[in-house]
Amino acid sequence: MEQATLNVKGMTCGHCEKAVKSALGELEGVRDVEVSLKDGKVEVKYDAEKVGLGNMKEAVEDQGYDVK
Amino acid sequence: MEQATLNVKGMTCGHCEKAVKSALGELEGVRDVEVSLKDGKVEVKYDAEKVGLGNMKEAVEDQGYDVK
DSSP: OEEEEEEEEOOOSHHHHHHHHHHHHTSTTEEEEEEETTTTEEEEEEOTTTOOHHHHHHHHHHTTOEEO | OEEEEEEEEOOOSHHHHHHHHHHHHTSTTEEEEEEETTTTEEEEEEOTTTOOHHHHHHHHHHTTOEEO
16 A cells, blocks of 8 residues: 655635545545645555556546646 | 625635535526626526525525625
């Protein structure tokens, strides 16, 4: 199990949190997602054999947020 | 047909806009809803025989926003 922190810009409310959480949660290999709105950070626990950082970044960007 | 403007606090993103728009749109008698996130204003066209301002206010508050 790997752990990564994504810096996500533009999350402003509980809906944003939900959208990001659910987009990541739908990816195979993602085990756990914690969102901190205040800090603009998303901590993900994932199986690096099944999913990569690029996939996760894309999933968040598809929801309309910038990832650094 | 009547028209009213609700002052809604706390809408921050497109999800908020959608949530408010859809909550109002589900009320019988509501014909049109326009949301301005920037101004925190929601313009509603409605049939005053079928729905009242109180119903609309409640629908928006149920989504977690304050209405003035």
